Amino acid sequence: MPAAGAEFIxxxxxxxxxxxxxxxxxxxILNYDENDGLFDHVPPPFAPRGTPGEYVDKWPIGAGFRVPCIIISPWTxxxxxxxxTFDHTSTLQFLERITGVREPNITQWRRDTFGDLTSAFRFGAMPEAAPALPPTADLLKQAEYATEHFSDPVFPDKHQVAPVQEAGTRKRVDQ
Known part of the structure; x- marks a missing residue:
């Protein structure tokens, strides 16, 4: 349940x-692994045909659809x-930048196409104290109560009838 995730974080x-x-x-760094089935109007980029490490059986792997990422730190x-533009290798590229340890499984195309998350930080700014978070424990309790005590949703039965539209034409109401 979403309230449990909010309380956990x-x-x-x-x-x-x-x-x-x-x-x-x-x-x-809170990375989501998928977009939860939500529509994204921006098609994901994919490497040109033949790019090493970016194709499987002649099909591009691609970057996948956009997913949320939230970065919380004194510099954000x-x-x-x-x-x-980032992808899931961006977190690895960020760790490479910070630690100096190179990850061998990131293709050159991904390094050239996606950032390493450093642009999300303001390292030149004075680090800030952690902000106070809104309380989440009560919201979790409310969600748990609702789950246990509210009735299940009502689904339409199998004998549904499509709505009927009256035949003919007429002027618009505002004319």
């Missing part, structure tokens, strides 16, 4: 923020939005 963020020394050197506070 809030607990982790509150634990990080409770220790200023830990918060001062933390980047919490303030409601900024980064619109550079």
């Amino acid at each position: 809030a607990q982790k963020l509150n634990a990080l923020a409770a220790n200023p020394d830990v918060w001062a050197k933390t980047a919490f 506070v303030g409601g900024w939005v980064c619109s550079e």
Whole structure:
């Protein structure tokens, strides 16, 4: 249930923020693995035909549809939005940049096409304290109560009839 996810994430963020020394050197990256079936009007990029490591049986792997990513750190506070194109290898590229350890499974096309998340950070700005999060525990309790006590949704029966539209034509009401 979504409220459980919100409470889970809030607990982790509150634990990080409770220790200023830990918060001062933390980047919490919340990557989603898929778009939950929501329509995306932007087609994902894919590599030109024959790009090494980007095709399986003559079919492009592609980047996949856009998914949410939320980055919480002392250098991302303030409601900024980064619109550079990223994919799931971007997190690995970010770790490469920070640690100096190279990930061999990222193709050159992905390195050239997708950012390494550093544009989402304002490293030149003064790091900010962790903001207070809205309470989520009560919302979780409300969601659990609703799940246990509210009636199941009512589904239409199999004897549905399509709506009927009156025949003929007429002027629009506003004419």
